[in-house]
Structures are given as C-alpha cells and as structure tokens.
Amino acid sequence: MLIAQQLFKSYGDLPILKGIDLEVKKGEIVAIVGASGAGKTTLLQLLGTLDTPDSGEISLNGINPFFLSSKELSAFRNQHIGFIFQFHQLLPEFTALENCILPALIKGTPKKEAEDRAIKLLDLVGLTNRSVHKPAELSGGEQQRIAVCRALMNQPSILLADEPSGNLDSHNAVELHKLFFTLREKFNQTFVIVTHNDDLANQADRKLVMKDGRFV
Numbered sequence: 627m628l629i630a631q632q633l634f635k636s637y638g639d640l641p642i643l644k645g646i647d648l649e650v651k652k653g654e655i656v657a658i659v660g661a662s663g664a665g666k667t668t669l670l671q672l673l674g675t676l677d678t679p680d681s682g683e684i685s686l687n688g689i690n691p692f693f694l695s696s697k698e699l700s701a702f703r704n705q706h707i708g709f710i711f712q713f714h715q716l717l718p719e720f721t722a723l724e725n726c727i728l729p730a731l732i733k734g735t736p737k738k739e740a741e742d743r744a745i746k747l748l749d750l751v752g753l754t755n756r757s758v759h760k761p762a763e764l765s766g767g768e769q770q771r772i773a774v775c776r777a778l779m780n781q782p783s784i785l786l787a788d789e790p791s792g793n794l795d796s797h798n799a800v801e802l803h804k805l806f807f808t809l810r811e812k813f814n815q816t817f818v819i820v821t822h823n824d825d826l827a828n829q830a831d832r833k834l835v836m837k838d839g840r841f842v
Contacts, residue, residue, distance in 0.1 A: 633682035644839035653814040657827040660836035708777030712789035723757040747775040767798030
C-alpha cells in the first residue's frame, strides 16, 4: 500500500537520504532504527508528505501525493495519514475529546459524528473517564494515548510514529506498544515507527536499520 522508490533528500550541501527504497503492506508494522542523524525522521516526514524529496517517488494506495495541488495534498494527508510524535502536541486549551475530534472537523465530519467516534476510540484506549480533562490534567501516558486517538480519527491508511514512546517511562511505553498491536488486530492498522526502543523494534514485523541515509 506504501511504496517509496529512490528517495533522495539534501538540506543545502548536506545529503540526508541517499536513495531509499521501501514497501509496506497493509496491516504491517515496520520499525525503523538507527543512530541519531541517520535520516529516520527525514524519511518519515517525506512519507507523511510534510516535506518533498529532491528526487524519487512515493505512492500511497496507488496515489503519488506530490502530483496533487497544495489544497488536495492537505486533504489527502488529513484523510490518509495519521501522525504520532514523541511529544503529544495536544492543544492545551482543549479537552481530550476536543483534541481527538480536530482532524475530523477539519475533514468536514459533522461534530456529533466525530464525537461519537472519538468516544469509541477513548473507550478503546481506556480513557473514557478522562474525555473532559485538558492535557495538563493528564499523565504522560494518557496524553500519548489521546494523541493516538487523534491520529486514528479519520481512519487513516497508515500511522507514522516518530519516537512515540521516547518521552514515556518504561511502564507507559510498554502499554503504548501493546496498544499499537491491538490496533493492528482490531483495524488491520498499518504502522511505520521510528524508534530507539529495542523492545518495540524487535516486536515489529520488520526492523529496518538506517545508517548515513541508507538502509543497511
């Protein structure tokens, strides 16, 4: 469902990606590991259409997103790609429920429909009783689970996660990793995860190692 071919990316005179090829199947969990500076986050940004490659192609569900107009690309990203970051990036003035439904409201989903789906997702991650709490009232593990719900709101084709457990203690990290596999079991959800967590990487269907802008 995801194909990347010969991705090259430089910033100024500094080459970051040096010809990346990647294929990901529906329902697969792929972990990308490697030292800091290897190009992992840059690759994730290209796969998520947050940045453009200098050369090479990406296809998601048969669509090359970089052939789309700016407006079409924003809509494509909103509907097909979910993001989970190391720092949850929840909006502090909104409740857990309100943070969850934002992608759906951007898509144009009626608020009641969005809230109904958010409540189901919050129940799935065990946070129904925290729906009216704001981020400052939630633990780090709870905040990250809210971020997962937000990423799932529009039923994306793929979830891209950049060090999703990097800011969590060991217990909450384990619980988050379990959640990923639960989501794959329930929804056949596809993941590409950049991580330094060996336990998570070793549980994935595939562990890809990056070094100096290439897979090794």
